[in-house]
């Protein structure tokens with residue numbers, strides 16, 4: 001324990017979040033009030049691989065209060081990035097000029113015809129759209145007092161039954177922006193088969209959407225299904241799917257269900273692609289295509305949401321959307337402005353480990369997320385840091401489902417201070433209190449950069465992001481520099497002057513990450529030598545044991 005304490009000397013803790021660890025280490029108390037409070041509202045991932053709220057008449061009662069954000073009385077009002085507009089002050093817009101000014105104030109840009117006016121408050125929804133009482137109540141109870149800019153504009157658009165393509169920063173509340181209008185439209189449970197379908201790229205994100213949904217439909221016993229390997233292939237379960245209202249799935253899982261004819265999407269009225277640009281990339285596109293072809297309802301209404309929508313994806317989306325409204329909040333494809341972004345030159349690969357250890361010594365303020373470019377590198381980095389006296393864990397797709405759930409839960413609760421992750425965790429995951437994101441390996445695209453660093457600085461909080469770069473990453477530096485400048489971060493003059501990568505170079509990087517030396521304090525050559533020596537010693541031990549066995553047999 002003493003050794004552990006010595007090695008962990010550089011780590012600083014928030015007392016509430018890391019209570020047990022603080023007691024062990026007598027670490028100084030963090031004076032970051034934001035983090036102090038965040039524990040109260042951090043959600044714990046429950047194992048959601050089951051049929052959502054289906055078994056429970058009142059789903060609320062089945063939930064642990066902690067899991068859905070802790071005691072209501074302790075929930076704090078979240079900062080949202082808007083001018084405060086108290087509900088009493090709500091007054092309808094007098095003319096289009098006022099609407100335009102309001103949009104400008106909220107950095108809302110719209111493209112499309114007859115775009116409905118934005119909201120000023122959630123209260124206004126009752127007047128304008130007869131918002132169902134349970135929704136109003138649940139919004140209040142969740143602590144959502146004021147709509148964020150994307151919610152202000154996207155909610156009325158969707159309530160007017162318009163298709164939408166929305167690009168808004170990470171952590172700006174896009175999930176609520178699409179859930180709220182869809183729940184309003186669904187009215188209540190109906191046993192007509194799935195009427196709303198949410199598609200997202202990872203199982204972790206599907207679970208998160210489910211959690212947010214449950215928060216919003218408390219007291220309305222909607223039947224929600226999060227599609228998993230087990231329930232998609234279970235005939236008994238599949239037969240009862242007709243009774244469900246809402247489906248959340250990753251593309252592959254759903255296509256599997258469609259191919260086995262256990263799932264029918266003919267009743268789907270609302271289709272949301274969350275992380276739309278990822279879902280419309282090669283790899284997912286074919287599956288998404290198949291899913292859309294199965295949504296045969298004439299009144300299907302599509303909605304696409306992401307923090308990044310490159311123009312190619314936008315063009316593709318337009319080809320299958322009906323008169324969509326495009327909404328962009330802030331600069332398009334930019335990072336959240338509450339994140340302080342830094343680029344750090346580390347020379348060679350080994351410079352990264354030196355830099356990270358320095359950071360630990362100087363005082364790392366957990367929770368910290370570290371992104372690497374491959375599973376192998378994630379494992380290697382874990383083996384390096386696990387001896388450095390910090391509570392570190394690693395998450396990637398080779399870990400089992402149960403392990404992934406436990407790791408996420410432990411990180412949310414503050415038991416894990418540093419989480420090493422692959423691209424799997426880059427999108428959508430809402431860890432509210434993450435203080436620092438480290439891009440140990442330079443990201444493969446601007447989109448990846450924006451989503452990775454967007455795991456910090458969420459819902460108006462401050463965050464920090466450090467990106468390490470080596471000589472090999474130099475070609476791609478400019479793309480990140482542009483994002484930094486766009487989002488108001490200081491960029492050294494010399495970086496501004498760097499030439500950007502060509503289209504071809506960008507394409508190459510997207511396909512294959514930069515080749516790197518392994519993550520190790522000793523060189524690969526040394527690792528091999530040590531491994532060879534270890535194997536020789538073991539072989540010699542085995543020979544000795546066999547020899548001894550033979551000798552004792554002879555002496556008998």
Ligand SMILES: Nc1ncnc2c1ncn2[C@@H]1O[C@H](COP(=O)(O)OP(=O)(O)OP(=O)(O)O)[C@@H](O)[C@H]1O
Pocket residue numbers: 078079080143144145146147148151168169170171172173174175176306307427428429430432454458459
């Ligand atoms: N109106 C609101 N007021 C306060 N908090 C909100 C509001 N809307 C959403 N939030 C909170 O903001 C956080 C981020 O929301 P969400 O995960 O929907 O972001 P996002 O825009 O989808 O991010 P990403 O692009 O990373 O997926 C969540 O914890 C959510 O509960």
